[in-house]
Amino acid sequence: MEFSWTEEQVRLRSGAVEFASRRLVDGVIERDRQGVFPRDLWDACAEFGLQGLLVPAEWNGAGQDLLSAVAVLEGIGYGALDNGLVFSVTAHAASCEGPLSAYGSPEQKDSWLPRLADGSAIGATGITEPDSGSDVFGLATSAEEAGGDWVLEGSKTFVTNGPVADVFLIYARTGGPGFTGITSFLVPRETAGLAVGPSMEKMGLRTSPMSQVFLEGCRVPATAVVGEVGSGAIVFNQTMDLERLLVMAPAIGVMERILERCVVHSRERKAGSVAIGKHQSIAHRIADMELQLESARLLLYRAAWQRMARGSATRESALAKLAVSEAYVAICRAAVQIFGGYGYIVDYQIERELRDALATTLYVGTSEIQKNLIAGLRGLG
Ligand SMILES: Cc1cc2nc3c(=O)[nH]c(=O)nc-3n(C[C@H](O)[C@H](O)[C@H](O)COP(=O)(O)OP(=O)(O)OC[C@H]3O[C@@H](n4cnc5c(N)ncnc54)[C@H](O)[C@@H]3O)c2cc1C
The missing domain is CATH 1.20.140.10 (Butyryl-CoA Dehydrogenase, subunit A, domain 3)
Incomplete structure (x- = not known):
């Protein structure tokens, strides 16, 4: 059993502390008060390499292993005071880049991962609905096949990054009730039938934006499915x-x-x-x-x-x-x-x-x- 970080991980962690304490400290009180998402600091995080930490190098990421990413994020948490912004970055990385890297088609990866990794695009995920939170697989948003496309109907709530996201990973029901009837779809923001609600004001993490997402006759091609139909x-x-x-x-x-x-x-x-x-x-x-x-x-x-x-x-x-x-x-x-x-x-x-x-x-x-x-x-x- 080995309890120490490698020299490289120590270097990564201290680099993260240095970056975060230099860039992610000032102005938090005011941003928190006003509930403002700091896009300039999001970009600074991207320049530091935070959004691309785990994305494979083939798609412009740093291709770090998970423990090294943990070392970096721990250092960010230690140095930064803007927990909301850090949450926005980790939610983007874990809930959008993560499943895309693991289950995305080559075309989905080519078109989204480089932009998500360099922070020029922001990712969000919608599984929670007004009537299904903890009962996550009780979701009611549906996706029906229509002429080779899928048409999504329903709504999502508490979507972190919703107000600023460029792409959404949406979980919808394509089959019977429960576990096997769910499919995940990659839906770009500009897709007709997708609408983002106003920012939801929160108790904390107020620099991380959140909203509802509405899907009404939202038509996506078959290539929007992430993984297999039914594997959501x-x-x-x-x-x-x-x-x-x-x-x-x-x-x-x-x-x-x-x-x-x-x-x-x-x-x-x-x-x-x-x-x-x-x-x-x-x-x-x-x-x-x-x-x-x-x-x-x-x-x-x-x-x-x-x-x-x-x-x-x-x-x-x-x-x-x-x-x-x-x-x-x-x-x-x-x-x-x-x-x-x-x-x-x-x-x-x-x-x-x-x-x-x-x-x-x-x-x-x-x-x-x-x-x-x-x-x-x-x-x-
Ligand atoms: C800051 C923040 C960011 C979020 N970001 C996202 C996001 O990006 N995308 C997204 O889809 N969702 C997001 N969520 C939603 C989050 O996942 C849900 O709030 C969470 O799953 C709980 O669901 P709920 O709020 O509907 O509570 P409910 O499910 O209504 O639960 C209410 C209470 O009942 C308890 N409870 C419910 N069922 C059980 C059970 N079976 N056994 C024991 N206790 C139970 C819960 O633990 C809780 O205490 C976010 C939420 C927050 C607060």
Whole structure:
């Protein structure tokens, strides 16, 4: 068992910290307040190579392995303060580039992957619907065959990057109820019959845009199918395994940064003549944060390693997603308490971290759904 990064991974991680702390820090308070997606910083991330991290070199990506990508994203999370923008990038990479790289036809890859990798196009995915979120395979959006094309009808909600996306991976029902009746389609934004709703205002991750997507008589050619007709649930499940890791990797860096801030504050902040860190309640809170961070980190690394080594890591990625998201919320909640009243004040940039963190126990399957998955693999539930 080997627990250290390679020299190259250390170099990648520190390069990411340097880039993120230089470019993804300024102006976050105002962008968060106004809910603005910073396209210029999206472009800066692309220039750094973030959007193309896992895309094979053949399509202009960096072709990194998953553990190296985790190292980079962890460094980004540590250095950046704009968690919303980072989420937009990881959602684009995991939920659009990921399935395209794995299941796309040569033509789909040639026409979209280079643009997604260099950030000139933005990807989004729509599976959630107003009446099916956790019950993901209960989706009602339909795709009917018509003269060799497919016609999509329905609506999607909570689509990350929706307001700015150039292409959508849409999951629709092409067959009977449940798992086998679903197909994924690649639908460019300008397709007639696809309409993007207004931006949805969120509690956190406010620099990551989100909207509904409406499909009314939305006609796409047979070549828009990603994978096979009826294989949408397989595409989705494999994508989820990757997304649970990629989207959560920056949180490891964020938690480390917050923990370090809390340690400094606990040493410097005095209540009376005593540093608050001298109180066991504060010191133990810090120890608990450290335990939460390090156990979540190990689960995430192991899941990424297992996916690389064995090609699949459903149980491990569910455990990692559950551990990282719950640790992230707990650590942010603890940080507010350690900072006292200052933790509640916008300028101290702790309260925003808590608002951002809360989303992680909801997206890519809620914490309850991860537990269902883990218990289900034991034949329970
Ligand atoms: C920031 C953010 C970004 C998102 N981005 C996208 C995106 O890009 N594309 C997309 O398609 N979707 C996206 N989503 C949607 C997300 O995947 C859903 O919100 C999530 O799957 C939960 O579905 P729901 O909101 O309908 O909640 P519901 O399914 O209504 O769940 C409500 C509550 O009931 C619990 N619950 C439901 N079923 C069960 C069960 N069987 N067992 C135990 N508990 C259960 C849930 O855990 C939750 O606590 C995003 C959501 C957020 C918050």
